[in-house]
Amino acid sequence: MLFFLLFVKAIYAAPVILKLWRHETGDQELNASIQAIKRFNAAQNQWHINYATLPQSSYTESITAAALAKQLPCILDVDQPTVANFAWAGHLLPLDKLIDKKTLNKLTQGAKSFYQGQLYSIGQFDVVLTLFARKSILQKLDIRIADMNQPYSADEFLHILRKLKNDNVVTYPLDINTLSKGEWIAYGFSPWLQSAGGDLINRKNFIQAEGILNGPKSMQAIHWYKTLFTEKLVERQTVDDQGFLQGRVIFHYTGSWSAKDYTDAFKDDLLIIPPIDFGNGPKVGSGSWQWGISRSCKHQEAAAAFLNFLLKPEEIAKFSDATGLVPVSDEAAALTQNYRQGDKWRKFYEYSKRYSVARPETPAYPIISSSFEKAMLDIRNGKDELDAIDAAVDDIEYNILRNRGYGFTTGE
Structure with a gap:
């Protein structure tokens, strides 16, 4: 009887498994995302993220096919220009009530994507346009x-x-x-x-x-x-x-x-x-690859917990340091190696704040x-x-x- 009770307790204590899809990209970006997933899994025992990577060349088609077969994962990364299309098709869940409002208000425009006024994805990084030249x-x-x-x-x-x-x-x-x-x-x-x-x-x-x-x-x-x-x-x-x-x-x-x-x-x-x-x-242009939650996800609270985790200033900073990409909040930029006030790439962060225009949502x-x-x-x-x-x-x-x-x- 004791063994049975312990067995039942172990089952109920096991974390809920969530599936995550990410497009394949350079080693630095991919490894930075994997390390963030590992930190989230280690930080709590309620949920566990299992990730899979898919080829970028066919990623959009894979999402569409999985949606038709009702096989989408709970969490998936999406390229900012495609977010509105996925939202219109019913693949993505609005995030307005799932992401901490104070956190959202601190993010630059390039970290958020909307369709018809509703938030559908959030991101940890941005890229900006510039002219390079040599001073000499x-x-x-x-x-x-x-x-x-x-x-x-x-x-x-x-x-x-x-x-x-x-x-x-x-x-x-x-x-x-x-x-x-x-x-x-x-x-x-x-x-x-x-x-x-x-x-x-x-x-x-x-x-x-x-x-x-x-x-x-x-x-x-x-x-x-x-x-x-x-x-x-x-x-x-x-x-x-x-x-x-x-x-x-x-x-x-x-x-x-x-x-x-x-x-x-x-x-x-x-x-x-x-x-x-x-x-x-x-x-x-603002916005790059971001994270969304599929509308079919049965564990929206868990998926939202992961997205909120990714938006912590220290997580954004770690991703930026690992990849060199532009952070998306003042607090995160202050923690980075390259985007603090006076740092070598600070201008990119300033461009993202002052010049950004989202591609039509x-x-x-x-x-x-x-x-x-x-x-x-x-x-x-x-x-x-x-x-x-x-x-x-x-x-x-x-x-x-x-x-x-x-x-x-x-x-x-």
Whole structure:
């Protein structure tokens, strides 16, 4: 009898098992997430996270298939641009009542993703856009070093690039990652539209691209983009991504993910410069891979406990230190090795606070991104910019109409 009672007690004392999915990524990020899971499991005995990693190339399809088969895990990571689509499809649970409000209020915009005003995912890190250059080279060439108080205007920067080209300093003075396609196009260049006062879609209703994406403010930035190619200020198709490291370009417009390689190579000579100001201040896209809870999860309290655990300042700081990625709260930044006041990458954190604009939080974002990508690639290859963008507008609005507005109405 005693043995039976002890056996029953052991069963009831066993922690509840929760399944977690994470996309496969670099060793540093993956190991940082695994270590956080282990710390959570060790910190309490009510719940235990069992994780699995899935290939990034088919991750979205895996989520969709698992949802149809009612086999989604309780916890899953999701790329910020896809959150609204997953929420609209009914795969994700709103988090508003599950995440501590005080914690949420301390997070930067890039740590939170919404659909129709409800929170659906939270993240431990962000990335930002920047211009990299070298102090010694800009000083030698007598080029002003821009900062957050006075970033480069589009006109000033274009003048700088033209002078570098005309003086035969380099063949192509700027690298804008023309080797990259896919999401880089929308992530990297839609902030130029937003800086000019335009956008990819009307954010008051999320159904109208006409007059916004092809409006005069957006077209101002798009024409500037085309000028880079017509005047051969950037290479139409770079042969590799080593141009800045090898001194073939003066400026590299890219993401903060390149900071470690460039810091290792150039030390204190590396300059971190704000993105270009097209009239309304520099802008950067916010949001990266984040965590959500599936609507089918039977242990929402346990899943929420894990997400709240991840948002502790010390957990955010540990993830940042392990990966080099941008932390998402003041308290966490103060605990890091690279993002405290005066630290070498502090500017990235300041950019994330001051310049961030979320990619449109609508289920239509995948078609917005792919249509914008096609248009920008066509423009790069010589197509008339308004014709290319008008075609993107038509594709976007047709898709939204077919899907009955993705839950949005005409509104204002």
